[in-house]
Amino acid sequence: MKILFRSLVFWFFGCNFVFAQYDLESLSADPKWRALLHYQPHGLFHSRYSEVDDKKFFLSENGKYDALAELKATIEHFKIDAADDESAQCRFPARLEWLTQKLPEQRWAKVNCPTFDDWYSKVKGTQLSLIFPASYMNSPSSMFGHTLLRLDGKQGHELLTSAINFAAFTDPNDDELTFTIKGLAGGYPGYVSLVPYYEKVNEYNHIESRDIWEYQLNLSDEQIQMFTRHIWELNEIRFDYFFLDENCSYRLMTLLNVINPQWHLTENFNYRTIPTDTLRVLESRGLIAEINFRPSKTTKIEHQRLQLTEPLRVIARELADDPYAMESNQQFIALSKLEKVQVLDLAYEYTRYLHVKKKDQDPTLLKRSLKLLSLRSKVDIKGSGFDPIEAPIVRDEQGHKTLRTSIGFSEDYAEVALRLNYHDWLDNLPGYRQGAQIEMGDFQFRVDDDHFQLRRFDVISIRTLVPRNRFNHSISWQVNAGYERWLSDDLGQNQVSLGGGVGYEFGLGVAYGFAQGQIAYSDRYEDNWRLGLGSELGYLIQKDEYTAWLSVEYLNSVFQDGESVRYGVGLTKSITLDQQIRFQWQKDSFAQQTNDLFRLSYVLYH
Amino acid sequence: MKKFIAGAAFAVAASSSFASPAGCGLGTAVVFPDANEWYEHVMAATTNASSGNQTFGMTSGTLGCEGANGPLKLARVFMDQNMEQLAADSARGQGESLDALSTLIGVDAADKAEFTKEVQSNFDSIFVSTEASSEQAYHALVSVMAENAKLAKYLG
Numbered sequence: 001m002k003i004l005f006r007s008l009v010f011w012f013f014g015c016n017f018v019f020a021q022y023d024l025e026s027l028s029a030d031p032k033w034r035a036l037l038h039y040q041p042h043g044l045f046h047s048r049y050s051e052v053d054d055k056k057f058f059l060s061e062n063g064k065y066d067a068l069a070e071l072k073a074t075i076e077h078f079k080i081d082a083a084d085d086e087s088a089q090c091r092f093p094a095r096l097e098w099l100t101q102k103l104p105e106q107r108w109a110k111v112n113c114p115t116f117d118d119w120y121s122k123v124k125g126t127q128l129s130l131i132f133p134a135s136y137m138n139s140p141s142s143m144f145g146h147t148l149l150r151l152d153g154k155q156g157h158e159l160l161t162s163a164i165n166f167a168a169f170t171d172p173n174d175d176e177l178t179f180t181i182k183g184l185a186g187g188y189p190g191y192v193s194l195v196p197y198y199e200k201v202n203e204y205n206h207i208e209s210r211d212i213w214e215y216q217l218n219l220s221d222e223q224i225q226m227f228t229r230h231i232w233e234l235n236e237i238r239f240d241y242f243f244l245d246e247n248c249s250y251r252l253m254t255l256l257n258v259i260n261p262q263w264h265l266t267e268n269f270n271y272r273t274i275p276t277d278t279l280r281v282l283e284s285r286g287l288i289a290e291i292n293f294r295p296s297k298t299t300k301i302e303h304q305r306l307q308l309t310e311p312l313r314v315i316a317r318e319l320a321d322d323p324y325a326m327e328s329n330q331q332f333i334a335l336s337k338l339e340k341v342q343v344l345d346l347a348y349e350y351t352r353y354l355h356v357k358k359k360d361q362d363p364t365l366l367k368r369s370l371k372l373l374s375l376r377s378k379v380d381i382k383g384s385g386f387d388p389i390e391a392p393i394v395r396d397e398q399g400h401k402t403l404r405t406s407i408g409f410s411e412d413y414a415e416v417a418l419r420l421n422y423h424d425w426l427d428n429l430p431g432y433r434q435g436a437q438i439e440m441g442d443f444q445f446r447v448d449d450d451h452f453q454l455r456r457f458d459v460i461s462i463r464t465l466v467p468r469n470r471f472n473h474s475i476s477w478q479v480n481a482g483y484e485r486w487l488s489d490d491l492g493q494n495q496v497s498l499g500g501g502v503g504y505e506f507g508l509g510v511a512y513g514f515a516q517g518q519i520a521y522s523d524r525y526e527d528n529w530r531l532g533l534g535s536e537l538g539y540l541i542q543k544d545e546y547t548a549w550l551s552v553e554y555l556n557s558v559f560q561d562g563e564s565v566r567y568g569v570g571l572t573k574s575i576t577l578d579q580q581i582r583f584q585w586q587k588d589s590f591a592q593q594t595n596d597l598f599r600l601s602y603v604l605y606h
Numbered sequence: 607m608k609k610f611i612a613g614a615a616f617a618v619a620a621s622s623s624f625a626s627p628a629g630c631g632l633g634t635a636v637v638f639p640d641a642n643e644w645y646e647h648v649m650a651a652t653t654n655a656s657s658g659n660q661t662f663g664m665t666s667g668t669l670g671c672e673g674a675n676g677p678l679k680l681a682r683v684f685m686d687q688n689m690e691q692l693a694a695d696s697a698r699g700q701g702e703s704l705d706a707l708s709t710l711i712g713v714d715a716a717d718k719a720e721f722t723k724e725v726q727s728n729f730d731s732i733f734v735s736t737e738a739s740s741e742q743a744y745h746a747l748v749s750v751m752a753e754n755a756k757l758a759k760y761l762g
Contacts, residue, residue: 155709156709156710157702157705157706157709157710158702158706159702159703159706160684160706160709160710196687198684198687198688198691198703198706199687202687202688202690202691206690206691345698348694348697352638352690355638366637366638366736367736369638369736370637370638370693370733370735370736373693373694373696373697373729373733374697374729374730374733376697376698377696377697377699377726377727377729377730380699380726380727381699382698382699382700382722382726383698383699383700384698
């Protein structure tokens with residue numbers, strides 16, 4: 001009987017003990033726990049471990065790889081008494097909140113967390129927004145954009161709210177190559193930081209002149225509170241920063257995914273994360289509520305310029321050049337109050353643009369800016385005097401999708417092409433910046449009875465064309481590196497080319513001229529290489545429904561004999577946002593060789 | 607590499623109180639800050655790291671300056687960090703940054719129009735020159751408010 005009783009007791013408690021162990025194991029496999037620890041699948045076998053690269057984030061030695069060990073260690077630490085702010089409970093309030101719900105029978109130590117409580121009371125909010133500073137003129141790489149979050153609390157004004165930003169902390173002393181390698185290979189640390197929103201508006205909107213889109217997220221108060229507690233857990237915690245895949249946009253997806261891992265926000269971002277793609281994912285999960293738009297300084301200038309007649313533009317420009325003289329100029333004095341306000345505003349914005357873009361080294365530039373403001377203050381009208389700027393109808397993430405495949409036909413062969421990123425001058429325009437091109441990984445294959453071969457491979461091709469006018473003095477430029485095979489002599493060529501120059505609005509489009517240089521390696525050339533210098537002239541029309549591009553490039557060889565000429569014509573018509581028909585003709589000649597090809601293609605973005 | 611590690615260590619130490627030293631503002635900002643170099647733009651675009659004085663750490667309602675408390679102190683910090691926007695808004699008698707400033711000072715909705723009118727008509731005395739510091743601008747603003755019956759009460 002005793003033995004029976006004892007074995008019953010043992011079995012009872014033994015079972016409970018086993019049951020509790022089992023509980024912890026399945027709890028540690030809970031997607032929420034994994035999300036809190038930032039566990040993601042890695043590599044071919046999708047092994048899961050934490051993306052956090054900082055020992056401070058884990059309470060157990062092997063927490064990065066062992067979610068169960070981390071769970072046990074966390075529970076243990078929560079039970080230990082500690083001085084104010086010292087307890088693990090203070091460092092991990094999101095874990096605390098979740099474990100308290102999941103393990104209601106557990107008793108945690110009674111501790112105080114004054115620093116966290118103070119921070120939380122000041123920062124906590126009822127609205128979370130995703131902020132997207134979009135591309136800006138003459139920086140095609142900025143088409144990739146950046147995303148950050150904004151938490152609105154009781155600060156009383158949008159500019160005073162909290163911006164939550166994930167960024168790489170780079171070494172300003174690194175040269176370009178080191179910077180590129182480290183950036184691609186995770187050599188820089190990334191940290192989450194929280195700063196007043198005006199810092200980001202100043203940086204992106206004013207200094208870098210980027211339009212900003214603000215997407216309010218559809219989240220409940222509890223979800224936002226849980227998210228805020230988790231942000232605290234990431235204070236000063238390092239993640240390795242990778243430009244291509246684990247960049248800012250990816251990191252924000254993992255942060256939002258902590259709210260509800262069932263959203264699977266990161267599942268499509270294994271190799272590359274492009275900010276507009278993350279916006280598309282949020283939209284598809286129904287997480288976007290309202291959307292607001294903040295125009296940049298250069299957007300404002302262009303908008304204002306277009307609202308003024310030519311005589312007023314001239315006055316605005318003269319005011320910027322010499323406000324002291326213009327102050328007593330009859331033409332200026334005779335203007336209506338509203339006109340005065342308009343020309344002064346445009347003149348001021350223009351002088352700031354000159355200073356920020358370093359277009360003007362004149363020491364009086366800043367004084368002129370201040371003088372313009374002073375003159376403005378004497379006109380007792382409030383506000384800008386211009387119509388408000390409307391948001392673009394098509395947002396960046398509503399533009400064509402970022403992968404591109406095309407199938408084309410020529411006289412006697414077919415062409416199949418795939419491009420990994422992102423947008424060129426002939427692609428469907430809506431949602432993308434005019435004159436901007438950035439392509440990476442563009443593969444073009446020729447297919448016929450005898451061949452399936454690589455005809456062209458562009459590693460990178462960047463172009464930016466910004467027309468100059470009275471209020472904009474941009475330099476347009478291009479850089480390209482890749483491989484191309486001529487069908488006429490079946491010889492391949494590796495080349496890097498660089499060009500820069502100016503463009504001006506003309507008719508329906510922009511006419512441009514670049515000084516151009518190219519280094520090419522090929523059996524076609526004497527000594528197998530060639531340095532060519534010359535120019536490229538072209539004309540580009542980009543409309544929502546169609547595009548057209550004509551170009552001619554002429555290069556004279558510096559060390560060898562022979563000139564090369566390349567003519568190009570491209571015409572496209574969009575079918576839908578994600579489809580187009582494209583016609584391209586290209587004729588190259590060098591010495592006695594000519595390479596002449598055309599094709600008509602169907603292009604699909606996906 | 608050493609420099610960077612040292613720099614990172616400094617950044618960690620400095621923000622261990624969860625506030626950024628750059629946020630405190632010494633009151634020395636001038637109205638038009640220096641422009642960035644072009645490569646700082648490239649870096650910013652690719653890494654989303656901002657140039658120069660990046661801060662990491664978590665600021666809170668004190669605009670990143672733990673030493674600041676009380677409404678006017680916060681207004682001072684805000685002025686120091688937003689001189690250019692405030693100057694432009696003041697000249698126009700309207701604007702987001704000016705609105706945020708009046709919120710920080712605690713100006714009631716009913717008095718905001720008076721506030722912006724005073725700021726616009728006294729522009730020259732608040733934003734005296736391109737070399738004037740935010741500290742000077744702040745004191746000038748206080749004087750302007752002190753002489754206005756409706757606004758003086760916010761000076762505490």
